[in-house]
Amino acid sequence: MKKTITSALALFIGLGAAQAEDFNLDALIEAAKSEPPLTVYDSTGKITEMADAFSAKYGLKAEGIKSKATAQLETVIREVQSGNVQTDVSFISDVPAAIGQLLPGGFAESWVPPDLAADIAPVAQNPLLIVSSPNILAYSTALFDKCPITNIWQLTDADWKGKVSMQDPLGKPSYTDWFNQMRSHADDKVAAAYEAHYGKKLETTYGSATEAFVAALAANSPLLTDSDSAAAEAVAAPGQTEPFIGLVSAAKFRDNEGAGFTLGLCSGVDPIIGFSSGTVGLIVKGTDSPNAAKLFVHYALTAEGIAPQAADGKVSSNKSVGLPADEPSGIAAHLDEVLAYDPSTGLEDWESRQDWQDFWRLAYAR
Incomplete structure (x- = not known):
């Protein structure tokens, strides 16, 4: 099975390379100008800014609408089934x-711009990831001179009981996806980190080191929130005197200037400082603006197009596009310490969500 998938992916990439020679961006722009206005959905409000800039650049009318991933799923499925497609492009932050x-x-x-394919890692092409959003461990620079932990297993120790803030995995699928991604792609590193921290090999009745870690984390009574903002507030809101470690979006670091927070990025934590979740760019089947939709996907993969999201620490799948020097979290220098989302096990992430939620529910100590 794996050999078949690998061969299919190689063929897909080969076709993309061949098509790059025939792709004509100017022709795509001209074709888009004859099509109806574009409607684009994304889970971030920055999509309105992106759509406005796109409209100004190409002389096309595009509307960006903020919509949660679950709502996008329902909308796209309903519109296609009814034959009344109003959504043209869906940037959905739920890859599984x-x-x-x-x-x-x-x-x-999923459509990969042929002229940009060489700068997009193969694993990010099927389906096409637009950006990856890092969720990283953070501490308060007002309470500590540096990150107070060096190993993720410390989060399961008594010293941090009730002092880890994070979104509730029962309400935030990207967290159960993280668990599954870690088990699928970094379980050996989690086991090695245990041995490095405790000085002995991990012995567990669970099926993996990741399950042992997740169970221990849940049993240590983390502070569960319904938003990244609440998790960040517990860590570093003005006047906070209680020491917390938080797992928060890199975008929350903008509150250091905007709201007087004191968030600091935890670097050098064994084996990871956090995880990234992806946003996949999809063209809705039956759109009456297929060329404009492709043009918007192309635009979003350029430095100009993704700039509003890059300012929040979201990383373009286009390797030639970097984060701005003044991005608040400083995550650009530590991306190799983040567990990058790997869509190759996305279907398993999807199918195992309920299992991971049940696992968390049973292990969590209230």
């Missing part, structure tokens, strides 16, 4: 759902 529902159901398609 896209892989498990939208793509196999024929509700949307």
Whole structure:
């Protein structure tokens, strides 16, 4: 099975390379100008700024609408089934759902701009990831001179009981996806980190080191929140005197200037300082603006197009596009310490969500 998938992916990449010679951006722009206005959904409000800039650049009308991933799923499926497609492009921050529902159901398609394919890692092309959003361990620079932990297993120790803030995995699928990604792609590193911290090999009745870690973390009564903002507030809001470690979006570091927070990035934590979740760019099946939709996907993969999101620490899948020097979290220098989202196990992430939620529910100490 793996050999078949690998061969198919190689063929896909080869076709993309061949098509790069025939791709004509100017022709795509001209074709887009004859199509109806574009509607683009994303889970971030920055999509309105992106759509406005796109409209100004190309002389096309595009509307950006902020919508949660679950709402996008429902909208796209309903519109395609009814034959009344109003959504043209869906930037959906739930890659497993896209892989498990939208793509196999024929509700949307993934398109990789041929002229940019060489700068996009193969693993980020099928489906096409627009950006990755780092969720990273953070501490308060007002309470500590440096990150107070050096190993993720410390978060399961008595010293940090009730002092880890994070979104509730029962309400935030990207956290159960993180668990599954860690088990699929970094379980050996989690086991090695245990041995480095405790000076002995991990012995567990669980099926993996990741499960042992997740169970221990849940049993240590982390402070569960319903938003990144609340998790960040517990760590570094003005006047906070209680020491917390938080797992928060890199975008929350903008509150250091905007709201007087004192968030500091935890670097050098064994084996990872956090994880990234992806946003996949899909063109809705049946759109009456297919060329404009492709043009918007192309635009979002350029430095100019993704700039509003890059300012929040979201990393473009286009390797030639970096983060701005003044991005608040400083994550650009530590991306190799983040568990990058790997769509190759996205279907397993999707299918195992309920299992991980049940696992967390049973292990969590209230």
